[in-house]
Amino acid sequence: MLVLHRKELPPIGTWAYCLVAPERKEAVVIDAPEGAYTWASQLAQSAGCQISALLLTHGHWDHTLDAYAFAAAGIAVYAHRDDQILIENPAVMSDFAMPGMEMKPTRVTHWVEGGQSIELLGQSFAVRHVPGHCPGNVLFYDSVASRAFVGDVIFCGSVGRFDLPGGDFATLQHSIRSEVYSLPEGTVLLPGHGPETTVAAEKADNPYVRP
C-alpha cells in the first residue's frame, strides 16, 4: 500500500508528490519544485526509505528547479525526451523565469514514452504522453490506486497554458480527450497546481475541453 504525501512549494506554488512504500523501504518523488529534495529526503528518512526515482511530468522550471539535487544524490530521473532541452539546458527558458533565478541543468537517466509502463515501488505506472502545454508533458497513471500525476495538462476546472514555447491548444485538447478523458471515470487527477480533481468531474464541467 503506497502512502501519498504532497507539498506545495516555491516559487509559484507547484506541487511535489512523494509516494512511499514503507514495507519496500522505497519512495518515489513526482516533480521537483524548489525545496522538493529536502522535503522528500526528510520524509523518506523518517519512513526508513530510500528515494529510488524522480519522475518529471514535464520540463518547465517550476517543476524541475530541484531536480539537479536528486540527480546529484544518484537518484534515477525519468522524463520525456521532447523536454530534453528544457531539463538539460534550462537557461533556454530564462526569458520566462523570474529575474536572477538559478536554474541548474539535470541529467536525465531514463527517457520515457507514451504507452510505456515503468516498474517502481513494486508495481507498474503507465506513461501517457500529453503534449500541448509543454511538448514533453507526460502523465503517470497508477491503476492500483486509481490516480494520475498529470503535470500541467489539466487542472480542476481549467487547462494548462498553451501560449508558452512549444504549447498549442489543439494539441492540448487532443491530449486531454484521448489520454486523460479515456482514463477510468473515478481516477483522481493530481495536477501540478491547485486542487485535485477526477476524470468524471472534468468531463462533466471542464469549460475548456469538452469530451
Ligand SMILES: [Zn+2]
Ligand atoms: Zn508547466
Ligand SMILES: [Zn+2]
Ligand atoms: Zn507548472
